[in-house]
Amino acid sequence: MSGAATNLPPAALADYLRAQGLAGAGPVAAQVLAGGQSNPTYRLTVDDGRQYVLRKKPAGVLLASAHAIDREYRVMRALQDTAVPVPRMLAYCDDAALLGTPFYVMEYLAGRVLMDQSLPGMDPAERHAIYREMNRVIAALHAVDYAAVGLADYGKSGNYVGRQVARWSRQCREASVPVTPAMERLMDWLPRHLPQDDETTLVHGDYRLDNLVFHPTEPRVIGVLDWELSTLGHPLADLAYQCMAWRIPPALWRGIAGLQLSALGIPSEQEYVAWYEQTTGRQAAEHWDFYLAYNLFRMAAILHGIAQRAQDGNAASADAVETGAKAGPLAELGWQAAQRYMAGRK
Known part of the structure; x- marks a missing residue:
């Protein structure tokens, strides 16, 4: 196996893939896939040229319910024949003895992962089409009959935001890294x-944009990735998570706030939400700033967890300390959204 830095045991992995009918007798090459603070992810190439993606839990002591790759595997498998594009699931292994932690293997999608939400290098029409497609796919996700695809027990029904606030608050309070005011x-x-x-x-x-794989040349999503936080929940809370980007400056973290969006061909936040409303029939305006406040808090809590893992020495990414430090500024933006929500209800 090439790339010893992957820390994957070559013989054990090759034997497993052969047993699943996914590889021949030759060697297996592994390459770390860039991006993400989450589950370690690798591209595998077997002797006949077939390529796969392997995703596993990180090593070390983890917060309860974190890095639920079994849920990722289950939800993508359930969505295979729906309007939501996902890679094909090929194998799941819960035997931690094999690679150190549970893992799954899925289809490798040859496409584009676009990291910068300002979409540099594209013309305005291309950017507009990319944002339209993101909007189409999240609307399609929220239209899935989750019971019909076998996910009726994938989460609790009702009070999603309340339960999420309690969960992330508890994890923040249990961590040894202090939270901000x-x-x-x-x-x-x-x-x-x-x-x-x-x-x-x-x-x-x-x-969000960088959890989508786009067709190599078309503004079409061919795969939605990184489902570890998926569950049954409130669709507007899910939409507002993506729409945090319009409130976060690029210098802080993955945002487009302050950019000349019309010149770039990127819709305004209001236009993007209106597309979703037109497709789904839902009305977002009344509690929109609450859902933004909630999501900025939740994102800050997730980054707080990354700061904790960095302190504990088991973060998946080398820039975990820098990423974790963004929790405080995101919480400040969340508090600003909360204040706007209260002002708008007077």
Whole structure:
């Protein structure tokens, strides 16, 4: 196996792939796939040229329910024949003795992963088409009959945001890395202002540009990836997660706030939400800033967890300390959204 830095045991992995009918007698090459603070991910190439992606839990002590690759595998397998594009699932192994932690193997998608939401190098029409397609796919996800595809027990129905706030607050408080004052304020404020517009659909939980694989040349999503935070939940909370990008400056983290969006061909936040409303029939405006406050808090809590893993020495990415440090500024943006929500309800 090439690339010893992968830390994958060559013989054990090759034997496993052969047993699954996914490889011949020759060697298996492994390459670390870039991106993400989450589950270690590798591209595998077997002797006949076939390529796969292997995704596994990180090593070390993990927070409860974190890095649920079994759920990732289950949801993508369930979505195979729906309008939501996902890679084909090929094998799942819960025997930690083989590679150190449980893992799964899926189809490798030869396409584009676009990391920068300003889409540099594209013309305005191309950018507009990419954003339209992202909107189409998240609307399609929220239209899936989750019970019909075997996911009726994939999560609890109702009170998704309340349960999420409690979960992430608990994880923040259990961590040894201290939280910021804005995080404390949000943990107090969010449970007391939960909207009553409850609805349950399948939600991705981490839907954003760089978790999508686009066709090599067309503005078409061929795969939605990174489902570890997926569950049954509120569709507007899921949409608002993606729409945080319009509130976050690029210098902070993965945002487009402050850019000349019309010149770039990128829709405004209001236009993007309106597309979704037109497709789904849902109305987002009444509690929109609450859902943004919630998501900025949740993202800050996730980054706080990355800071904790960096301190504990088991983070999946080398830049975990820098990434974890962004939790505080994101919480500040969340508190600003909470204040806008309160001002708009007076």
